[in-house]
Amino acid sequence: MGEDKAFIRLIEKLMIRWGYSHVEGRLYAILLLSERPLTISELVQKTGFSRSAVSTALSRLSRDYLVEVRKERRTKYFMAIPMLFDKFLEQPKNLLEREVLPLEEIVRKMLSKNVSEEKKKRLKELLAELRILEYALLRLIEIEAEELKRTYLTDEKIFK
Secondary structure, X not given: OHXXXXXXXXXXXXXXXXXXXXXXXHHHHHHHHOOOOEOHHHHHHHHOOOHHHHHHHHHHHHHOOOEEEEEEOOEEEEEEOOOXXXXXXXXXXXXXXXXXXXXXXXXXXXXXXXXXXXXXXXXXXXXXXHHHHHHHHXXXXXXXXXXXXXXXXXXXXXXX
């Protein structure tokens, strides 16, 4: 049972790092470990979270294609879709678009203002670091695209 708890804790931390809440992370981990689809009531019982919190978290996870929902009569069943690699691949693009490029723009604006030589030196160093980071992220995105293309072509040959 110790391994299950460690697994849940690590998946939760990973999901938080990727912008999900601890509720979403814990639910996703529990569903990944589950041998069968679970209901909201079962997830509430396993986690101690409120029904509302579980429902809200499951809505986001299903919207992000991490959880599949199946309805039987009036009951919904939830099952995790193992998509950690796909979520990991989204991270370089998100980091580049949401943080690195906007930060580069701000640093450039700061450099264009009348600032001390010492501050200008620090901003130039920071800008150089941001450019290296930008290049690395662009390269990761490029590698991802190549890998997806290769996988697609391989799958296409397999299914012919």
